[in-house]
Amino acid sequence: MALPVETFFLHPDAQGTLQSQIQQMIAQGILSGRFLRGEKLPSTRKLAAHLGVSRITVTIAYTELLANDYLSSRGRSGYYVSENAPVPPAFEPTRAGTDGVDWTRAIGQRFSGGDMPRKPADWAGYRYPFIYGQADPTLFDHANWRICALKALGQKDFTALTTDYYDQDDPQLIEFIARHTLPRRGITARPEQILITLGAQNALWLTTQVLLTQRRRAALEDPCYHALRDILSQSRCHVTPVRVDADGMPPDAIPPDTDVIFTTPSHQCPTTGTMPMHRRHELLRRAAGMDALIVEDDYEFEMSFLRSPSPALKSLDTDGRVIYVGSFSKSLFPGLRLGYLVGSEPFIREARALRASVLRHPPGHVQRTAAYFLSLGHHDALIRRMGSTLHERREVMADAIARNGLQISGQGANGGSSFWMQAPAGVDTRELARRLQARGVLIEPGHSFFSGPEQPTGFYRLAYSSIPVQRIASGVALVASEIQEMAGLALTAG
Incomplete structure (x- = not known):
C-alpha cells in the first residue's frame, strides 16, 4: 500500500538542511510505527512537489535512507520501507510538547470506571465459553x-x-x-x-x-x-x-x-x-x-x-x-x-x-x-432454529448441573440462554472465573450485577448461547471440580 503524500510534512521549526529534515521526517515515521515495513513511499517527483522543494533534494534524502537500510528500492517501481528497517519500540515514544493539562481538574464529569465487565476478545478460542450474549456462527444465517x-x-x-x-x-x-x-x-x-x-x-x-x-x-x-x-x-x-x-x-x-x-x-x-x-x-x-x-x-x-x-x-x-x-x-x-x-x-x-x-x-x-x-x-426462521438449538443445550446443561451437584439460583420459565448460579459459601466467583479461564473455561462472575459497595461474590452466570452442545457436560464438570476444590480450601482455612 502506498503512503499518501499528504501525511508527509516538514516541521516549521526544524533545524538543518532540507535534505536532513526529509531524512529525519521519514526515519521518525518508521521508528514511531507510522510507516510500516513494505509500504511504498511517494515518488521523488510527487513528494518534492508536495513539500515545495527540488526533486534532487528528495532523491538525495532517499539515497541516504537507502544506504542506512531504512528504505529499499525495487527497480523502477519506487522506494519502500525496508524489511530490515529498525523495529518501532514497544513503549510509547516521548513526543515534543508533552501533555501539560491537569486532566483530573479539567474533566468535569467522569464516565469511566463503571461496573460493565469485559469479555475476552478471543472468547471464541476458548473450549468452554459459558459467556452471555455472543453470536454463534453455526446458527446465524x-x-x-x-x-x-x-x-x-x-x-x-x-x-x-x-x-x-x-x-x-x-x-x-x-x-x-x-x-x-x-x-x-x-x-x-x-x-x-x-x-x-x-x-x-x-x-x-x-x-x-x-x-x-x-x-x-x-x-x-x-x-x-x-x-x-x-x-x-x-x-x-x-x-x-x-x-x-x-x-x-x-x-x-x-x-x-x-x-x-x-x-x-x-x-x-x-x-x-x-x-x-x-x-x-x-x-x-x-x-x-x-x-x-x-x-x-x-x-x-x-x-x-x-x-x-x-x-x-x-x-x-x-x-x-x-x-x-x-x-x-x-x-x-x-x-x-x-x-x-x-x-x-x-x-x-x-x-x-x-x-x-x-x-x-x-x-x-x-x-x-x-x-x-x-x-x-429470515428472522423468524433464525429464531426457530435458535430456539431448537438452545432448548437442546439447556436440557444438556440442566442435566450436567444436576449430576455435578451445582446450585441453580435462577432459570427462565420461558427459556432464555443462561442459568443464574450460586456457589457454596466461601467461594468467590471472581477468583473462580480466573482459575477456570486458565483451564479454557469462561464464566461470568455475578458481583458486578449488584449495587452498592458490598456486592455479593457468590453468584455467577452460565450461558449456553455460544457453546457447542457436545462440550457442555465436560465444561460444567470442570466448573464443578474447581468449585469443589475452592470450597475445600475455604473450609480448611475456616
Missing part, C-alpha cells in the same frame, strides 16, 4: 444476511442508503416493527411512537436523559444490567436499588417518591426470573399511584422456546405510562447495534430530538438490511 445487505446496496434503495434522515428512520423498518414485531408482544403503536436506536443500551441512555434530572429518583432492580446502573449514575439522578425475588421486582418495595421505574419483567437480568401476571398488574397500579413512569426492557423475549412469552407490560398499559425497549442485537447479533423505543408521542419526540443532536440516526444501510431480513421471513 450468513447467506441470507449477505443477500439482504447486497439488496440494500442496490439502485432501488439508493435513497435509503444515502439519505440523511436527520431525526427520522427507515420507513420500511418502522412499518415492520409496528405491524409484525410489536403485535407479537400485544403492543399497538403508530410510527410516531417508535424510534430506532443503536441497541437497547442506547435506548436506555436516551430514556434516562429525557426523563431524569438531578432532582428525580429512579428505581432499578438489584441485581440488574450493569450498563443501566452506570447510565443512571452518570445522569446524577437519585437511584434506589430494589432487591428482586423469584418473581422479579416487588412493587411495594419501590420508594413512593420514585419518578421512573426500570424493570425487566419478562426475563429478569441476570436472574432470568419471569414476573407473573398478578405482579405486573400490581406494578402498574403502584406506578399509577405514584404518577411514575415504567421503562420495560424486553430483551430476549424471542428466546421463549419452552412456552409462549408472557404479555409485555406495555400491552397491559392503558394510560401510556410504560416505555418499551426492544432490541435485535440478541436475536441477530450484538454487533448489529439496532434496537427501538416505543412510547407516547411527546416522549418519543424528545428522544428523537436528542438522538438527532448526538448521532442523527442509525446508518440507513443497516436499517434497510435489517428491514429486508425481517420482512422476508
